[in-house]
Amino acid sequence: MDKNTYPTGVENHGGTLRIWFTYKGKRVRENLGVPDTVKNRKIAGELRTSVCFAIKTGNFDYAEQFPESSNLNSFGVVEKEITVADLAKKWLSLKAMDIANSTYDRYGSVLRNMLPRFGDGRLASTVTKEDVLFIRKELLTGFHLPSVKQKPIAKGRRVATVNYYMLITSAVFKFAVENGYIQQNPFSGIPLLKKSRQPPDPLTKDEFVRMIGACHHQQTKNFWALAVYTGMRHGELCALSWEDIDLKKGTIMVRRNYTKMKEFTLPKTLASTDRVIHLIQPAIDVLKNQAELTRLGKQHRIEVITREYGLSTIHPCTFVFNPKLTDRTHQAGDCFSVNSINNTWDAAIKRAGIRHRKAYQSRHTYACWSLSAGANPSFIASQMGHTDAKMVFQVYGAWMPDDNAVQVEMLNRHLSDYAPSMPQRAFTA
Numbered sequence: 001m002d003k004n005t006y007p008t009g010v011e012n013h014g015g016t017l018r019i020w021f022t023y024k025g026k027r028v029r030e031n032l033g034v035p036d037t038v039k040n041r042k043i044a045g046e047l048r049t050s051v052c053f054a055i056k057t058g059n060f061d062y063a064e065q066f067p068e069s070s071n072l073n074s075f076g077v078v079e080k081e082i083t084v085a086d087l088a089k090k091w092l093s094l095k096a097m098d099i100a101n102s103t104y105d106r107y108g109s110v111l112r113n114m115l116p117r118f119g120d121g122r123l124a125s126t127v128t129k130e131d132v133l134f135i136r137k138e139l140l141t142g143f144h145l146p147s148v149k150q151k152p153i154a155k156g157r158r159v160a161t162v163n164y165y166m167l168i169t170s171a172v173f174k175f176a177v178e179n180g181y182i183q184q185n186p187f188s189g190i191p192l193l194k195k196s197r198q199p200p201d202p203l204t205k206d207e208f209v210r211m212i213g214a215c216h217h218q219q220t221k222n223f224w225a226l227a228v229y230t231g232m233r234h235g236e237l238c239a240l241s242w243e244d245i246d247l248k249k250g251t252i253m254v255r256r257n258y259t260k261m262k263e264f265t266l267p268k269t270l271a272s273t274d275r276v277i278h279l280i281q282p283a284i285d286v287l288k289n290q291a292e293l294t295r296l297g298k299q300h301r302i303e304v305i306t307r308e309y310g311l312s313t314i315h316p317c318t319f320v321f322n323p324k325l326t327d328r329t330h331q332a333g334d335c336f337s338v339n340s341i342n343n344t345w346d347a348a349i350k351r352a353g354i355r356h357r358k359a360y361q362s363r364h365t366y367a368c369w370s371l372s373a374g375a376n377p378s379f380i381a382s383q384m385g386h387t388d389a390k391m392v393f394q395v396y397g398a399w400m401p402d403d404n405a406v407q408v409e410m411l412n413r414h415l416s417d418y419a420p421s422m423p424q425r426a427f428t429a
Contacts, residue, residue, distance in 0.1 A: 007044065007048065009052075015035065016036060017031075017036050058123060060123070062075060082124055083123055088114075088115060091171070092107060095107065097309040101265075111169070124182050127186045136166060140157065142156040163195070166187065199398065200367070202364050202367075202368040202399075211224065219293055220326070222286050224362060225283075228365050230279065230366060233267075233272075233385070234341060235259060236267060243315075243318060250284055251278055251279060254267055255267075255304075256315060258338065264305065266305070266307060267385060275382065275385055294319065294325070302316075302317045321335065366384070367392065371400045
């Protein structure tokens with residue numbers, strides 16, 4: 001190299017060498033503090049090339065490369081630079097104390113799907129809003145960025161799934177901002193994708209009768225009948241014990257839930273915990289029938305995980321629904337899992353020749369039937385474990401009777417006995 005020439009981006013500054021490059025849209029210079037010699041110019045050029053490559057690939061750690069640089073403050077770069085993978089791992093480990101194990105598992109699954117899309121070793125500070133928008137498009141359409149080393153998926157994910165992935169990952173980057181790893185959350189300002197609300201799709205009374213008739217075992221008939229007559233969540237039904245039921249009073253106390261992680265927890269929400277369900281007569285009849293099958297079964301001592309981190313309690317449980325009654329493999333557990341019981345719904349729906357619906361429609365069926373019968377929305381909300389009637393109005397409003405004559409007839413039926421007697425006078429025009 002000629003003594004008067006310098007590699008691109010290398011220059012003399014007061015007898016020593018420095019390099020310049022563009023970082024986050026700004027041209028910056030870094031003094032190397034080495035004498036200006038032909039040999040050092042070559043080394044400086046190679047360093048500058050490696051810096052530019054690291055910036056381009058998103059792997060440049062400014063604080064590590066130039067720890068004494070005065071440029072660190074202007075970029076908000078601190079020594080807490082962290083990769084997206086390490087950031088997600090740290091966030092998830094700290095979040096574990098606030099959430100249930102089933103939620104922790106869902107969050108972990110989301111992040112395992114999202115991390116490859118940022119690229120191996122990608123620094124959190126280099127992720128841009130453009131990157132996030134590309135990832136969102138990739139999730140929605142099935143298209144994969146060239147940097148992601150995996151086969152493209154055949155079709156994109158549903159809008160609700162993409163929004164969920166974005167919300168969880170945004171929370172990770174929000175954590176990074178709050179703890180000084182990055183200055184701005186690249187997810188900020190990106191709205192959730194619009195999605196149409198799927199209306200409830202309840203069974204008609206005829207379909208319900210056909211579906212129950214298509215169940216092969218009496219216990220299966222009882223399970224789905226009780227699900228429709230109470231609106232209970234399926235995990236709550238799987239965890240239901242005879243100790244929770246008072247047939248004389250006609251009540252069920254919902255005390256626990258059985259998760260897909262095969263753990264007993266408290267019900268989903270605070271409003272769901274220890275709620276009392278007031279049973280209609282068909283539900284009472286179903287439970288009397290089921291009592292002949294399982295009421296004298298074995299009582300188990302079940303560990304139930306509470307909402308306080310690290311604490312659990314013991315519940316004595318004689319399970320209402322016992323999978324061993326219908327098991328031919330002799331491998332069944334002491335209670336049904338949500339997945340296995342949902343399979344019985346799918347099978348019965350198919351045998352009955354009914355249009356397919358997801359098993360969760362049993363809960364919607366209870367709400368829609370109750371509203372159509374004129375039940376108070378607040379009562380329905382408490383039965384289902386909602387905090388208030390707001391969700392009932394929003395989700396099931398179409399099933400509320402809007403016929404004025406029906407409303408007047410109902411009021412007449414309930415209030416006529418309280419009306420004071422009035423003298424009869426002849427009507428004259």
